[in-house]
Amino acid sequence: MTKTDRKTIKSEKTVDARDIININAMPAKTWYWLGVNSSELSWNNSDEVFLGENIITAEAGRKYSDVIYEFTDVKTLYNHSLFTINAADGSEVTIIAKLDMINNMRALFNINVGKNAKVKLIELCKVNENTVCSDVNTFCEENGKFELIHMFAGKSNETDKLKMGEIYSNVKVDLVGDNSDFTYNMGYLAQGYDNFDYNIVVNHIGKKTNCDIKANGALKESAHKVFRGTIDFKTGSSYSVGAETETVLMLGEDVVNKTVPVILCSEENVSGTHGASIGELDEETLFYFESRGIDKEKAENIMARASIERLTGLIENEKVNEIIEKTLQEVLGED
Amino acid sequence: MEEKTYVDDIDRSIYDIKDVENDDFRMQEGLTEEIIKKLSEEKDDPEWMREFRLESLKIYNELKVPDWGPSIEGLDMDHIATYVRPKSNMENTWENVPQDIKETFERLGIPQAERKSLAGVGAQYDSELVYHNVKDEVAEQGVIYTDMESAMKGEYADMVKEYFMKLVTPRDHKFAALHGAVWSGGSFVYVPKNTDVSIPLQSYFRLNAKGAGQFEHTLIIVDEGANLHFIEGCSAPKYNVANLHAGCVELYVKKNAKLRYSTIENWSKNMYNLNTKRAVVEEGGAVEWVSGSFGSHVGYLYPMSVLKGDNSRMEFTGVTFAGNGQNLDTGAKVVHIGKNTSSYMNTRSISKSGGISTFRSSVVVQKSAKGAKSAVSCESLMLDSDSRSDTIPAMDIRTKDANIGHEAKIGSISDDAVFYLMSRGMSEEDARALIVSGFADNVSKELPLEYAVEMNNLIRLEMKGSIG
Structure with missing residues (x-):
């Protein structure tokens, strides 16, 4: 599908969207013709309904069991929800947010990880024919640890272009305190004409900060995906380490994959690495499956499933894992 | 608290020697339609070229200055002379080249290199070629190596018209349009079918004039089954005003042909180097870029390869060294179109004393490029925290039948390695210089020996005085 086709589909699908919002902008631009510097979200600001703010406060030194929040569908077409998570010094909290809606949603998470605190956010996101924007902004203080797990699953198919799902995910983490840490695991499966668009920015500000980004996903049919990942070592972030890896399984004849793994560095004593591996199932893996009686199509489905299943x-929460399993069965059309 | 000692870089000796300006003609500074018409008149352009220049100027005025790379605010085209003709005709023996110009090239080692290891040499001084010669045995093979002006007006006029700025069009970007408007000088090379030019050709570009621009055009056509190694060198003395280099290189690599294009760029640190290089490679052909970027105040340089034919391939090997006052944005681009095409980029960047080095790349695999393979490996070394090193690679993959890999690393010199070398009697400075030379050996081992030595000398010069 050409760029123009996709634009036409988007405009047909979002006839009521009157605003174009520039989102997911990279901190460092590159050539415009690549079309990765930022993305355009078709939205309707004036009709957007604010669904309220959810404030989660973890008191100092206390450990909270999993807080599960399920977004319930509302009748309004454009919706906006805000989460504020304050983890005081030494606290531990895990929040699970499940988004499986018919209408469009912008979910904003503002997170403050206090000294020696631990926050784990698991966001499970399935798009149907709608658009979901997830925005996670995190500030980590000394020894604070933030773990983010993202599942993005699309269920559209090639029979109806207008039923494409769209995900725009923006993650910004400021590792301000010394020894603060960010671990990110993302798994996704995009199908049909799904459009998944990611932007991750990790700012290493304190000393001995650490980040580890792992993104695994599969693209089927005519799915379209952009992954922007920026590790930014600011002056003063000495002895910090940042690593970023991405594996993309290309399974459709018309898939489009764009990857921009960026490292910005103005500090000498740091170590930054990134690696990307993009392609279809390699012959060795395929041979492994075939020697066990599993054909290529099934093997590809197994591997596509694995991109998310690894999460x-x-x-540890069994209920959450059941949600993931159920989502996979649904989007892959398994009985 | 760690302490570091910094000493200024030493003088770049031979590169910084300025000749007294003794021009035959110097165009008034600025960029207007009248200036372009005057330039075209001075060059005695054919009509199509005059129109091409004027159209390019129009495009230049329409296009925006890029906002994604280093700032070029210090470059004011109203203060750049786009054409400076030295007092010399193009000669084919060094004896006939004016003494001062000849001495400059002798200091740079060009005539000596020609005698020892080159099949032909072109030497450009400011806006015009002052020397061009090709060895008899190479000329007898049918190889054409001449200056662009002669080619455009002589028996290769049709060929020049067919290929000139068709690969890099003036619409490509603002400085390609500028080049189209004001280009002068440069070389034209044609290697006939199945001809193996076993020793390299070299063009050397020297910009001596203060506040001037150099806009040479290099057009190389390597016909089916032929093989060529072309070397490009460039330098300029340092002035306290901006100089500009906006050259253009267009390479046509035909079926089963092979071209290696090597560059050691050592412009002065007041230079804005906004150069464009591109190759199109047909079936079974190969282009290999070897690139060392050491000079310039600001550099934008990303040789691009269009792998049009099935089974065509490219390799890019590059090193960039950004020192004090330098902001070098370098890398490479590749577009896979043909089936079973392959590309490999292997680069090293070094930043020191406040220098900024950015590796920027793009790998585009079109839907037609079934079986494409691409690997990119870039490593950056930060020698202090006053400097900056960024890595901005991009991949756009549109077929599942492709195998794409990418890896990048940013880090500093290992204290353990420095300690090891010091424990064996080396000074800290020498130990660090050795480690940096080793870090850049991906490029030096791909260069002819003389050039590898020059590159290592440049690294040593840059490393001199940095202890940390």
Whole structure:
């Protein structure tokens, strides 16, 4: 599908969207013709309904069991929700947010991770024919640890272009305190004409800060995906370490994958790495499956499933893992 | 608290020697339609070229200055002379080149290199070629190596018209349009079918005039089954006003042909180097870029390869060294169109004493490029925290039948490695210089010996005085 086709589909799908919002802008631009410096979100600001603010406060030194928040569908087409999470010094909290809606949603998470505090946010996001924007802004103080797990699943198919789902995810983490830490695991599956658009920016500000970004996903049919990942070592962030890896399984004849893994560095004593591996199932893996009687199509489905399924190994909560399993069954059309 | 000692870079000796300006003609500064018409008149352009220049100027005025790279605010086209003709005709023996110009090239080692290891040499001084010669045995093979003006007006006029700025069009970006409007000088090379030019050709570009621009155009056509190594060198003395280099290189690599294009760029640190290089490679052909960027105040340089034919391939090997006052934005671009095409980029960047080095790349794999393979590896070394090193690679993959890999690293010199070398009697400065030279050996091992030595000398010069 050409760029023009996709634009036409978007405008047909979002006839009532009167505003174009520039989002997911990279901190460092590159050539405009690549179309990755930022993205345009078709939205309707004047009709947007604010669904309220959810404030979660973790008191100092206390540990909270999993807080699960399920977004319930509302009748309004454009919606906006705000989460504020304050984890005081030494506290621990895990929040699970589940978004599986029919209408469009902008979910904003503002998170403050206090000294020696731990925050784990698991955001499970399934798009139907709608658009979901997730915006996670986090500020980590000394020894604060922030773990983010993102599941993005699309269920559209090639029979109806207008039923494409769209995800725009923007993650910004400021590792301000010394020894603060960010771990990010993302798994996604985009199908049909789904459009997934990611922007991750990690600012290393304190000394000995650490970040580890892992994104694994699969693109089927005519799915379109942009991954921007920026690790920014600011002056003074000495002895910090940042790593970013992305694996993309290309399974459709018309998929489009764009990847921009950026490292910005103005500090000498740091170590930054990134790696990307993009392609279809390699022959060795395929041979492994075939030698066990599994054909290529099934093998591809298994691997596409695995992109998301691996997240369950990082989540202890059985109920959450059941949600992931159920989502996978639904989007892959499994009985 | 760690302490670091910084000493200023030493003088770049031979590169910084200025000749007294003794021009035959110097265009008034600025960029207007009248200036372009005057330039076209001075060059005695054919009509199509005059129109091409004027159209390019129009495009230049329409296009915006890029906002994604280093700032070029210090570059004011109203204060750049776009054409400076030295008092010399183009000669084919060094004896006939005016003494002062000849001495400059001798200091740079060009005539000596020609005698020892080159099949032909072109030497440009400011806006015009002052020397061009090709060895008899190479000329007898049918290889054409001449200056662009002669090619445009002589028996290769049709060929020049067919290929000139068709690969890099003036619409490409603002400085490609500028080049189209004011280009002068440069070389034209044609290597006939199945001809193997076993020793390299070299063009050397020297910009001596203060506040001037150099806009040479290099057009190389390597016909089917032929093989060529072309070397490009450039330098200029340092002035306290901006100089500009906006050259253009267009390479046509035909079926099963191979071209290696090597560059050691050592412009002075008042230079804005906004150069454009591009190759199109047909079936079974190969282009190899070897690039060392050491000079310039600001540099934008990303050689691009269009892998049009099936089974065509490219390799890019580059090193960039950004020192005090330098902001060098370098890298490479590749577009895979043909089936089973392959590309490999291997780069090293070094930043020191406040220098800014950015690696920027793009790998585009079009839907037609089934079986494409691409690997990018870039490593950056930060020698102090006054400097900056950024890595901005991009990939746009539109076929599932592709295998794309990318890896990048940013880090500093290992204290353990420095300690190891010092424990064996080396000074800290020498130890660090050795480590940096080793870090850049991806490029030096790809260069002819003389150039590898020059590159290592440049690294040593840059490293001199940095202890930390």
